[in-house]
Amino acid sequence: MKSKRLGPGLLIAAAFIGPGTVTTACIAGGEFGLSLLWVIVIVTLATILLQEMAARLGVLTGQGLGENLRRQFSSPAVRWAIAALIAIAIGFGNAAYQTGNLIGAALGLEAMLPIGLTTWVLCIAAIASLLLASGSYRMIENGLIGLVALLGLTFLLAAVVSLWHRPIAWSDTLPNIPSGSLVTILALLGTTIVPYNLFLHASAAGHRWSKHRPRGEGIRLARRDTIISLSIGGMITAAILVTAATMQGSPPEKVADMAASLQGALGSSLAYGLFFAGLAAAGLTSAVTAPLAAAYAISGAMGWSTDEKQWSFRAIWITIMAFGTLLAVTLGHQPLQTLLVAQAANALVLPVIVAFLLMACNAKLLGQYRNATWLNVCGGVVLLVVTGLSLWKLYEAAAG
Numbered sequence: 001m002k003s004k005r006l007g008p009g010l011l012i013a014a015a016f017i018g019p020g021t022v023t024t025a026c027i028a029g030g031e032f033g034l035s036l037l038w039v040i041v042i043v044t045l046a047t048i049l050l051q052e053m054a055a056r057l058g059v060l061t062g063q064g065l066g067e068n069l070r071r072q073f074s075s076p077a078v079r080w081a082i083a084a085l086i087a088i089a090i091g092f093g094n095a096a097y098q099t100g101n102l103i104g105a106a107l108g109l110e111a112m113l114p115i116g117l118t119t120w121v122l123c124i125a126a127i128a129s130l131l132l133a134s135g136s137y138r139m140i141e142n143g144l145i146g147l148v149a150l151l152g153l154t155f156l157l158a159a160v161v162s163l164w165h166r167p168i169a170w171s172d173t174l175p176n177i178p179s180g181s182l183v184t185i186l187a188l189l190g191t192t193i194v195p196y197n198l199f200l201h202a203s204a205a206g207h208r209w210s211k212h213r214p215r216g217e218g219i220r221l222a223r224r225d226t227i228i229s230l231s232i233g234g235m236i237t238a239a240i241l242v243t244a245a246t247m248q249g250s251p252p253e254k255v256a257d258m259a260a261s262l263q264g265a266l267g268s269s270l271a272y273g274l275f276f277a278g279l280a281a282a283g284l285t286s287a288v289t290a291p292l293a294a295a296y297a298i299s300g301a302m303g304w305s306t307d308e309k310q311w312s313f314r315a316i317w318i319t320i321m322a323f324g325t326l327l328a329v330t331l332g333h334q335p336l337q338t339l340l341v342a343q344a345a346n347a348l349v350l351p352v353i354v355a356f357l358l359m360a361c362n363a364k365l366l367g368q369y370r371n372a373t374w375l376n377v378c379g380g381v382v383l384l385v386v387t388g389l390s391l392w393k394l395y396e397a398a399a400g
Contacts, residue, residue: 007145008204008222009229011289012051012197014148017236018097018286019104020191022279025237028184029244037238038175039185043192044234046382048227050193050354051201053361053371053379055222058202060366062210065202065353066300068360079303082356086301089349090196091320094294097196098324099331101290105283106328111276118329125325128287132308132317147285152236154278159239162246186389192237193386195353199297200289201226203306219369243275290324291317351387358383 028036057068066086073079106120131143177185205225209218295316296306304312358379361371371379 009225013233014285015289024187025240026244029241033245054198054201055205058206059209064300083301090297095323099327101286102328108276108280121328155239162243196293200293203296291320
């Protein structure tokens with residue numbers, strides 16, 4: 001029975017519902033009401049598609065995406081080039097994400113108990129480090145599942161309270177692309193489909209189901225876990241957007257405005273408290289998964305052990321945690337700018353990782369479990385879209 005319960009998929013849900021997703025969904029709801037709700041549905045389906053590939057790869061090979069990429073190339077020079085690309089991209093990208101995660105969680109806790117943003121950043125970093133230092137995958141997984149439950153409960157309750165005080169017209173959910181919404185649509189995509197999650201999911205699914213026999217049963221369980229868990233993640237993101245839609249017309253310009261607008265517009269301190277509790281949980285879950293995923297990705301790509309107790313594995317997550325904490329303490333007064341930097345880093349590396357994933361999932365090694373044609377077509381469409389996102393982000397950066 002233990003193999004049938006949800007697990008690795010909820011880690012991925014915990015990872016992508018971070019402060020960046022909370023911020024973006026709030027801005028989407030605050031500026032455009034429910035008109036972008038359809039985007040969350042499409043993005044969630046795209047995420048399920050890619051994460052299922054990663055999970056299947058892990059179940060079949062018992063290894064992560066990084067290790068499988070090494071198998072694709074016989075040339076040592078090419079292997080080292082790919083390993084260097086992954087190490088640099090994931091390393092810097094996850095350090096940026098970690099900064100946003102720590103700041104987001106600290107903002108949520110500071111609103112409920114004001115003892116200083118820096119103090120909260122250090123406390124959260126310490127809690128996340130202790131969980132990772134346990135070296136127990138099962139303990140990490142169980143801790144994050146509990147936090148996802150808290151995350152879902154708080155944001156879903158916030159949505160219910162918001163709708164109770166200010167009902168909205170559900171006819172507004174009809175799919176459309178409002179004027180000026182393209183950047184927000186791309187941001188929703190960029191905060192949900194996260195490159196390091198593909199590495200994390202392959203490794204986590206390998207931990208759970210690689211020894212399951214028959215192999216088809218292990219894949220079925222992994223697919224079920226992925227669909228259910230990421231659907232829950234999508235519903236939580238939708239709940240955040242719905243909550244923000246009740247205050248449409250006063251879109252937030254900074255993180256604190258999101259909950260303050262809720263309290264003012266709805267006259268409800270409960271929604272205010274729930275929002276910040278959810279933000280804290282979102283930051284804490286992602287503060288654990290970002291360093292963990294970086295350790296899996298870089299260790300696998302370099303050909304090192306992915307045992308959580310190995311010194312090389314620990315050194316990677318400790319480095320990500322240290323840099324993220326340092327930047328969070330330094331940049332704590334600029335949370336939204338920090339989240340934007342993390343999104344930019346994500347946009348640059350995502351197309352490369354998606355292309356690598358499609359390559360690995362079409363390897364002869366997988367036999368009958370290789371990608372079907374329709375999966376490759378859908379994956380190709382996602383690759384084109386995320387490449388477009390990257391080009392857009394680069395254009396924005398160049399334009400200043």
